[in-house]
Amino acid sequence: MxxxxxxxxxxxxxxxxxxxxxxxxxxxxxxxxxxxxxxxxxxxxxxxxxxxxxxHAAARAMRGRTYTLGVMLSDTRNPFFPDIIEGVTGRLGGTEYQVLLGPGGDEPRSQARMTDAMIDRSMDGIILISPVMSSAELAAIATTTPIVVIGRHGGAAEYDSVVDDDIVGARLVVDHLADLGHRRIAHITHLDRGRASGADSPQAVRAEGYRQAMRARGLAEGIDVVATSFTEEGGYEGARQLLARPARPTAIFAGADVAALGVLRAAYEAGLSVPGDLSVAGYDNIGIASLKPISLTSVDQDGHVIGATAARLLIERIEGRGRSVLSSVSPTLVVRGTTGPPAGRE
Amino acid sequence: MxxxxxxxxxxxxxxxxxxxxxxxxxxxxxxxxxxxxxxxxxxxxxxxxxxxxxxHAAARAMRGRTYTLGVMLSDTRNPFFPDIIEGVTGRLGGTEYQVLLGPGGDEPRSQARMTDAMIDRSMDGIILISPVMSSAELAAIATTTPIVVIGRHGGAAEYDSVVDDDIVGARLVVDHLADLGHRRIAHITHLDRGRASGADSPQAVRAEGYRQAMRARGLAEGIDVVATSFTEEGGYEGARQLLARPARPTAIFAGADVAALGVLRAAYEAGLSVPGDLSVAGYDNIGIASLKPISLTSVDQDGHVIGATAARLLIERIEGRGRSVLSSVSPTLVVRGTTGPPAGRE
DNA sequence: CTAACAATGGAGAACGTTCTACGAAACATG
DNA sequence: CATGTTTCGTAGAACGTTCTCCATTGTTAG
The missing domain is CATH 1.10.260.40 (lambda repressor-like DNA-binding domains)
Structure with a gap:
């Protein structure tokens, strides 16, 4: 039996x-x-x-469609993947399409391998989340199968892109802090280890948005960027450097929430109260940001909308649209307990 | 072009x-x-x-294997999925097999739909993580395609199972707290809404393990179980109830870390210091548990080993093993800052 | 020297769909 | 009533593999 x-x-x-x-x-x-x-x-x-x-999908694949869409995940641990996935599946709810996720790892090689595997399985289209590949490689893939790239600025003629408007996100933070009265607002960014992403990467655009916003508010002299990494440790390290400045910043804008958590730890260790002595803001609005003991002010990306948009664009591509699209999703600022007016004006 | x-x-x-x-x-x-x-x-x-x-995998599927394994995810937000996935892909590293993940949602219907979709795509085998289906349904699936079920106690002849030894996990927590001197150790569990899991569910086994361990330590009178849900809110609610007891517990063992976070909030609001006035322990050892401001004592499941074991069993099944296997993975206790000796003995 | 057999390579039928032709009606038009 | 023109339905060839025979070699045994 x-x-x-x-x-x-x-x-x-x-x-x-x-x-x-x-x-x-x-x-x-x-x-x-x-x-x-x-x-x-x-x-x-x-x-x-x-x-x-x-x-039988496999039999269908031999001639027509498989009604299967692939989503290449560059990092399963990334806390807003679930939102993106939900957005994708939500959008596809009524249709015959099925979504399968492929853990691609963080290496260009393993990501390419996963993408190939998806193509070999005749998927009708692929969504790539923050892929670590050159635009040329992406374009090459796009000649075989329709793709939509999430999280890479710049766009391309061969495929569609969906990005969070990181320029706007950074400005929201800077404006919020400037409105509170801060003038020395520092930024912690992620140092790219010579990967093929360059100026397209979210961190680069966030840093650029920060600089633009600072200048727009007449705070050009307050610009102070430290490049470590988007990890708890990186945030801690960056904050230690910033807090050692002769005129230390009254606010730190970390380019990612995980880094902001490290900033909070550094502040705690330095005996600085938050937001009394130091305001802290992050980016991504990950789950724990809303938890009481953290209560981190952060920029929310609405992964739901990003995922849904990517799904829509991919279906359109599959159905035949030729023209390439770059869709920019506006983030929102979620103000919580880690930001407030600076203690003493000077 | x-x-x-x-x-x-x-x-x-x-x-x-x-x-x-x-x-x-x-x-x-x-x-x-x-x-x-x-x-x-x-x-x-x-x-x-x-x-x-x-x-071409689709063409292969028409006659032989597809070298594709599916992993049905019951909840993409579950924080130890990444570990399990890593364990699975790690194990499959050298082989020709590819792993694809299917978001199955939390409804029995949607999970069945995803499983069907995987079967329709001729996957060689499927790993189901904490599926919400009856054992009969699982057995029915197993007649079509080899499956391995993660997170369901009990096992079955038709398929293999990999579970965390929740009895041991609960005992580790109770022993730890009892060693510290606690006598009134309460437990917060998850109330199953009449789903088809029953006594097989991790929460039921954890609660049973808690009771067994309490009795083994001669603390039978201290047994106090509150059933809410494994969410931040559920933990908060459960803790409120427990802290309102005439003789309030000196330690709370939440059946899941997310619930433990809610307990921490309730303690904070009640003006109780942790671990001074109240010790708190969780289960799952999710990422934030190790973060400084939280520093939660928790039971670690080693999803890596669980995933790797599931992958091994599935391959063995595919290669022809008939006999059914139930593999139990022992958890470990990670002691952090939320547990300590009770304040005043009475 | 022949029979038996192992080793090697190939023909060709599946597998379950899709989709292009094409035929047979049914209907409209003059 | 002959002649288009739709409309409906079917044959049958793909699609890219796997895998069961079968044919052709050598090789060995008697």
Whole structure:
């Protein structure tokens, strides 16, 4: 019984037999193709229901679509992936498409391997989240299968892109802090280890947005950027450097929440009260940011909208749109307990 | 250029042409089948390399394997999924197998839908993480495709199971707290809304382990279980109830870290110091548990080992093992700052 | 020297769909 | 009533593999 041989699958031929029509007819009904009388459609539908027919995706793949979309994840631990995924699946809810996720790792090679694997499995389209590849490589993939890239600024003619508007996000933070009265607002960014992303990367754009916003508020002299990494440790390290400045900043804008957590630890160790002595803001609005003991002011990316947009663009591509699209999603600022007016004006 | 028609795939026939042999021969080399001379093997290998041949998984699926394993995720937000995934992919590193993740949602229906989708895509095997289905449904799936179930106690003849030993985990916490001198140790568990899991669920086993351990330490009178839910809110609510007891507990063991976070909030609001007035322990050892401002004592499940074990069992099943296996992975206790000796003995 | 057998390679039929032709009605038009 | 023109339905060839035979060699035994 344990080794019960699997019962043969119900195929299109079984349905055809049952309904007393040809397999071609069943296929037509299945695809909603032209040339089917209402009577036949009903007969076939009934037969399919009775037999519990489900199309065999692999067989479909041999000729037409698989109705499968792939999402290449560059980092499974990234806390807003779930939101993006939810956005994607939510958007695809009514359709026949299924979403499968591929853990691509953080290496260009492993990501390429995963992307190849998805192509080999005849996926109809692929969404790549923050891929670490050159634009040329992405373009090459796009010649084989429609793709949408999330999280890379710049865009390209060969594929669609969805990005968070990091310029706006950075400005929201700077404006908020400046409105509170801060003048020396420092920024912690992530140092790219010579990867192929460059100025397209979110961290680079956030840093640029920070600089622009500071200048726009007439705080050009207050500009102070430290490049460590987007980790708890990186935030801690960056904050230690900043807090050792002769005129230390009254506010630190970390380019990522994880780094902001490190900043909080550094502040705590330095005996600085938050937000009394130091205001701290992050980016990404990860889950713990809202937790009481943290209560971190942060920029929210609305991964839901990003995911849904990516799904929409991908479907459009698959259905034939040629023109390339770059969609920019506006972030919002969530003000919480780690930001407030600076203690003493000078 | 944008609409460059995709270049035709390199097929087994192209390789055969190039090497001057038949497609059957190429297939044999590919599968490592019997009846291939070293000379031919070399020729074919060379042709494959030159042409950059990659097998078409969908075509393979029509006859043999797809070398694709599915992992059904019941909750993408679950913080130890990444560990499990890493364990799975790590184990499969050297092999030809690829892992694809399917977000199954938390509804039995949507999970069944995802599982069906994986079967329809001819996956060679499926790992189900904490599925919300009856054992009968799981057994039915297992007749079609080999499966391994993670996180369901009890096991079954039709499939393999990998579980965290929640009895041991609960005992580790109770022993730790009892060693510190606590006598009134309360437990917060998750109330199952009549789902088909029952006594198999981790929360039920953890609660049972808690009771067993309390009795073993002669603390039977101190047993106090509150059933809310494994969320921040549920932990908060449960703690409020417990702290309102005439003789309030000196320690709370939350069945999940997220709930423990809620307990911490309730303690904070009640003006109780942790661990001075109240010790708190969780389960799962999620990422933020180790963060300084939280520093939560918790039980670590080693998702890595769980994932790797599941992958191993699944491969064994696919290769033909008939006998069913239930593998239990022992958790470890990570002691951090939220547990300490009780303030005043009475 | 022949029979038996192992080793090697290839022909060709699946597998479950899609989709292009094409035929046979049914209907409209003159 | 002959002749288009739709509309409906079917044959059958793909698609890229796997894998079961079968044919052709050598090789060995008697």
């Amino acid at each position: 344990t080794t019960g041989s699997a019962p043969r699958r119900v195929t299109i031929a079984d349905v055809a037999d049952r309904a007393g029509v040809s397999t071609a007819a069943v296929s037509k009904v299945l695809r909603g193709a032209y040339g089917v009388s209402p009577g036949m459609r009903a007969k076939v539908r009934e037969a399919m229901d009775e037999l519990g027919y489900r199309p | 944008t609409t460059g028609s995709a270049p035709r795939r390199v097929t087994i026939a192209d390789v055969a042409d190039r090497a001057g042999v038949s497609t059957a021969a190429v297939s044999k080399v590919l599968r490592g089948a019997y009846g291939v001379s070293p000379g031919m093997r070399a020729k074919v290998r060379e042709a494959m390399d030159e042409l950059g041949y990659r097998p």
